[in-house]
Amino acid sequence: MATMTATAVRSSARSGGLAGQTAMITGRWLRAQYRSPALIAFTLVQPAIWLLLFGQLFKGVVKLPGFSDSSYIAFLTPGIVMMTALMSSGWAGTTFITDMERGVMDRMLTSPVRRGALMAGQLLSNATTTVIQTILVFAIGLAAGARYDGNGLGYVVTIVASMLVGTAFGSLSNAVALLTRQQEALIGIFQFVSLPLTFLSSIMMNPKLAPHWVEVGARFNPVDWATVAARQSLTANPDWSSVTRHGLYLLAFTLFVAYLSTRAFRTYQRSV
Amino acid sequence: MAPPTHARTGGGDLAIEVTDLVKTYPAARKKPPVRALDGLTFDVPAGVVLGLLGPNGAGKSTAVKILTTLSRADSGTARVAGLDVVNDQQAVRLAIGYVPQKSSSDPMATGTENLVLSGRIYGLSKSDSVRRSAELLERFGLADAADRQVRTYSGGMQRKLDVALGLVHRPTVLFLDEPTTGLDPEARADLWTEVERLSAAEGLTVLLTTHYLEEADRLAAQLAIVDHGKVVASGSPEELKAELRGDSVQVELADATSANRVHSLISELPGIGEIVVEGNVLRARVDRGATAVPAVLGVLEEQEIAVAAVTVARPTLDDVYLRYTGRTFRAAERASDAEKERAA
Incomplete structure (x- = not known):
């Protein structure tokens, strides 16, 4: 028995740190995504429609007094980027539920792999999808006539902010998945949450022109923090302090929910 | 033991x-x-x-x-x-x-x-x-x-x-x-x-x-x-x-209503151990199947109780299960399935 323990301890040292394990788990999810590219394309249909439809429909709102931007499509595109990151990450948890419905989750949880790696690996692969989507949404926006005066840094900020939105709401989705263990419950909860997150924000409308309570709601909305940071960083003379402030809020929120969702593994294990 | x-x-x-x-x-x-x-x-x-x-x-x-x-x-x-x-x-x-x-x-x-x-x-x-x-x-x-x-x-x-x-x-x-x-x-x-x-x-x-x-x-x-x-x-x-000495005799009655009467009739025969009734089926542990079966059939015929089938078998795990839990494995499975359905 002593030898058994010794072997176990030795291989424990070899079983890799958090980074190595995260890379393995990320690889698993990226491979699965790569095998169904249609899914990424599918999640783009919606933002494309939003962009082109709303871009046309609300073209005139920029003429409202107090609306600082001159082109609605340029105003809308960063918002749709964040909305896409939010909407598609809401589905992240469905992969966990698929794993739970099979025995994959239980096998993983009885292996030496760290919970943090299981969570981070899935979120990293999700963030990769978000980056691809962000670039494609920008491409559609630019094709539809959006122009930005800022330098390339604005695009980088937008991409990072969209990844954070994707990671934060992917975490929440995973946490809800671990707690409810039901596909229907997850989708229902997310649809219920994503609508107010989209409309209590500056995604489609300058909140200063909306009722006061919308402006208040937007102030506490992580999706809006990302939208504000992105839009600001894309202007000719960005207010970097605002970008940094909103970026840090978003980062703090993302880390907080990622931590919470990793804790949700415990709740899941208590109920199995 | x-x-x-x-x-x-x-x-x-x-x-x-x-x-x-x-x-x-x-x-x-x-x-x-x-x-x-x-x-x-x-x-x-x-x-x-x-x-x-x-x-x-x-x-x-x-x-x-x-x-x-x-x-x-x-x-x-x-x-x-x-x-x-x-x-x-x-x-x-x-x-x-x-x-x-x-x-x-x-x-x-x-x-x-x-x-x-x-x-x-x-x-x-x-x-x-x-x-x-x-x-x-x-x-x-x-x-x-x-x-x-x-x-x-x-x-x-x-x-x-x-x-x-x-x-x-x-x-x-x-x-x-x-x-x-x-x-x-x-x-x-x-x-x-x-x-x-x-x-x-x-x-x-x-x-x-x-x-x-x-x-x-x-x-x-x-x-x-x-x-x-x-x-x-x-x-x-x-x-x-091996703990279950002897054989298992299973009597399937044509009519479940006589099961209790059959239970008391059979239990008086020599060489019969525990008897368990499940619906129209009686299962009895007997010392020797070869002598128990004719005796059981004899009693039932005397009382004009219709029998659908009689089988005798060496002990199986099902008998072991029955011995320790008081129910057959199939009955236990059915009960737990029914429970699951009620819960759902």
Whole structure:
């Protein structure tokens, strides 16, 4: 028995740190995504429609007094980027539920792999999808006539902010998945949450022109923090302090929910 | 004499030691709390295949989940490979392989990808993991399907891959939770052969849960019969059957209403042991089937009670189960299925 323990301890040292394990788990999810590219394309249909439809429909709102931007499509595109990151990450948890419905989750949880790696690996692969989507949404926006005066840094900020939105709401989705263990419950909860997150924000409308309570709601909305940071960083003379402030809020929120969702593994294990 | 309900096998290395495990699942909506384990105690000597046999809902899977560190008991202790499942959790995880009740492979990945990832998670180097995966795919007859996505595999192939996934890191204790449930008879026989080979060739300790009497009889060197979260009998299948001296006579009546009268008639005959009535079927333990059958038939004919069928058999595990739980295995399964339906 002593030898058994010794072997176990030795291989424990070899079983890799958090980074190595995260890379393995990320690889698993990226491979699965790569095998169904249609899914990424599918999640783009919606933002494309939003962009082109709303871009046309609300073209005139920029003429409202107090609306600082001159082109609605340029105003809308960063918002749709964040909305896409939010909407598609809401589905992240469905992969966990698929794993739970099979025995994959239980096998993983009885292996030496760290919970943090299981969570981070899935979120990293999700963030990769978000980056691809962000670039494609920008491409559609630019094709539809959006122009930005800022330098390339604005695009980088937008991409990072969209990844954070994707990671934060992917975490929440995973946490809800671990707690409810039901596909229907997850989708229902997310649809219920994503609508107010989209409309209590500056995604489609300058909140200063909306009722006061919308402006208040937007102030506490992580999706809006990302939208504000992105839009600001894309202007000719960005207010970097605002970008940094909103970026840090978003980062703090993302880390907080990622931590919470990793804790949700415990709740899941208590109920199995 | 009945074997002690939690026999300690003295001496030798114990691969699994389970003492007095209790696990209660909290009450869910409109449902009372469920006491899944109620003082479960058993041992498994190293290198032995132990079968936990019991109907659905007896607590087998709960026990496995606790032993594999997935879940935690409310009280009691469990050691696997000499390690405490709570205090040495990480070391236990490295020492065991777990094949869950549901298929545990990633359907979007190929057989090889599944195995290599699993090996890497347990700390095998990339090249070791690739080599080990190829070896296992070969051994389980999956080499041709190695580079195919698992979603294209048949149920039997997926189950073999599941077992292979449990073996990549060369564990010392393997947990097989209902390994053949849902498989067709051919795939089942196939998997049985593999499991037999495992225990024989590698000296692996295997804990197998099953609700198939036949599977328990064939694969398990030691059995622990579980009912309502407790071990009610343990020993080798042969020992357990030998405990039930004599044969089993089963009388199927044409009409269930006369069952009670038949019960009292038969119990007066010489050489008749316990009698259990289930609907229109009476099962009696008798010293010798050959003399009991004519006597039973004689009495029934005298009383003009119509008989649909009479069979006599050597004791089976079903009789063992009946002996210790007071119900046949099929009746227990039906009861737990009905419970499940009510809960749903």
